[in-house]
Amino acid sequence: MNRILIGAQWGDEGKGKIIDVLARKSDIIVRYQGGNNAGHTVKFDDEKFILHLIPSGILHSNKTCVIGNGVVLDPEAFFKEVDVLESRQIRVQGRLLVSEQAHLLFPHHRLMDQMREGALQRKHVIGTTKRGIGPCYADKIARTGIRIVDLKNPGYFKERLKAVLHEKNQVLQKIYGHKGYSFPKVYQEFIKHRKRLLLFAADTPKFLYQASRKKKNILFEGAQGTMLDVDHGTYPFVTSSNATVGGAITGSGVSPTLIDSVIGVVKAYTTRVGEGPLPTQFPPALMKIVQKQGEEFGATTGRPRRCGWFDAVVTRYAARINGLDEMSVMKLDVLSGLKELKIAVAYKIHGKVVEDYPSSTYELQAAKPVYETMKGWNEDLSSVERWKDLPKNARKYLKRLEKLLGVPIKIVSIGSKRAQTIFL
Numbered sequence: 039m040n041r042i043l044i045g046a047q048w049g050d051e052g053k054g055k056i057i058d059v060l061a062r063k064s065d066i067i068v069r070y071q072g073g074n075n076a077g078h079t080v081k082f083d084d085e086k087f088i089l090h091l092i093p094s095g096i097l098h099s100n101k102t103c104v105i106g107n108g109v110v111l112d113p114e115a116f117f118k119e120v121d122v123l124e125s126r127q128i129r130v131q132g133r134l135l136v137s138e139q140a141h142l143l144f145p146h147h148r149l150m151d152q153m154r155e156g157a158l159q160r161k162h163v164i165g166t167t168k169r170g171i172g173p174c175y176a177d178k179i180a181r182t183g184i185r186i187v188d189l190k191n192p193g194y195f196k197e198r199l200k201a202v203l204h205e206k207n208q209v210l211q212k213i214y215g216h217k218g219y220s221f222p223k224v225y226q227e228f229i230k231h232r233k234r235l236l237l238f239a240a241d242t243p244k245f246l247y248q249a250s251r252k253k254k255n256i257l258f259e260g261a262q263g264t265m266l267d268v269d270h271g272t273y274p275f276v277t278s279s280n281a282t283v284g285g286a287i288t289g290s291g292v293s294p295t296l297i298d299s300v301i302g303v304v305k306a307y308t309t310r311v312g313e314g315p316l317p318t319q320f321p322p323a324l325m326k327i328v329q330k331q332g333e334e335f336g337a338t339t340g341r342p343r344r345c346g347w348f349d350a351v352v353t354r355y356a357a358r359i360n361g362l363d364e365m366s367v368m369k370l371d372v373l374s375g376l377k378e379l380k381i382a383v384a385y386k387i388h389g390k391v392v393e394d395y396p397s398s399t400y401e402l403q404a405a406k407p408v409y410e411t412m413k414g415w416n417e418d419l420s421s422v423e424r425w426k427d428l429p430k431n432a433r434k435y436l437k438r439l440e441k442l443l444g445v446p447i448k449i450v451s452i453g454s455k456r457a458q459t460i461f462l
């Protein structure tokens with residue numbers, strides 16, 4: 039059984055926990071897009087782990103993990119994560135394969151990310167994680183990127199880095215007034231990582247193909263979310279990779295014919311970190327309550343996430359783009375105590391009711407949600423174990439979401455611990 043797990047909102051849906059639940063039933067767990075901009079929080083044996091690049095499946099000692107070709111890899115961040123895990127007695131080497139086709143993220147990518155954001159007019163700022171993700175993908179598409187496989191041949195790597203750095207330094211000096219990078223310094227830094235990195239490098243598309251021929255169960259764990267997808271999200275307020283289902287295919291080299299199901303993860307409300315439209319954003323007082331109750335602070339940057347009502351326009355769109363077979367609804371417990379709950383079922387844009395997600399961010403910025411209101415519940419959900427023990431209004435709320443999206447809910451999460459999960 040090969041499954042793809044996708045964030046169906048703006049990321050931070052709580053995928054880490056579901057990945058952990060599904061990883062138990064999988065043999066191989068694959069990351070296929072993004073980089074260390076992601077932050078998956080997992081509670082494992084009462085210990086908290088935040089993973090950025092390495093699939094959370096690594097916490098299970100008998101699983102193999104893969105970082106696919108679609109990921110951009112910052113060696114410094116990667117080894118920091120490996121070292122933290124190994125210091126906590128989680129063996130990584132020998133259990134994690136990194137695609138030799140994955141692109142390397144260099145210090146100049148990080149700097150360029152910061153400089154670009156810093157130079158933009160306020161309304162154009164994206165609010166990136168400043169990890170260099172956008173500039174690294176830009177180089178990949180411009181064909182000026184450097185891949186892990188290039189490190190196999192130091193002469194070739196040297197030649198390529200020299201040419202690339204020459205151009206980057208010109209841009210840094212002439213546009214941003216930065217002194218640029220010394221080639222020998224960057225070269226030495228990467229050569230220092232070379233040997234260790236190559237221990238992880240592999241032909242991962244072939245590995246995954248062979249594994250699926252042997253009927254191994256593969257879980258593809260998405261990072262970020264549908265609305266941050268560079269093609270289908272709220273462009274330009276997006277990340278630079280395909281966080282939708284197609285990203286799992288190109289980013290791993292596995293054919294779509296080998297995929298059995300696509301699972302969407304949504305939060306019972308909506309959050310967004312970084313800039314860009316969020317039509318259902320709460321008024322400030324309610325935002326404070328939900329931010330606190332839901333601990334809505336970014337796992338990578340610590341920034342507070344903006345929060346809002348559940349947006350069925352967004353999630354219906356995500357269900358369609360990703361062809362979701364089933365859904366997991368996270369953090370239902372956070373909504374306990376609210377007298378009433380709203381769900382956006384359409385938008386009003388310049389006086390017209392629109393049911394489909396608009397492609398134009400300009401229009402989206404003008405969108406006013408059309409809400410349906412439902413009754414809330416007061417009960418604490420944290421120890422509920424069965425569907426039938428959920429408060430009636432909570433069940434009604436979930437049933438309404440299911441109807442609006444046309445996708446069955448299979449998992450409801452009511453707390454960060456693994457036990458706080460209701461399977462349907």
Ligand code: IMP
Nearest residue numbers: 049075076077165166167276277311312
């Ligand atoms: P970048 O991916 O660092 O370029 O950031 C682009 C946008 O994606 C910003 O709005 C970030 O806040 C957002 N973003 C990137 N990674 C994540 C994530 O893992 N969760 C939520 N938002 C993210």
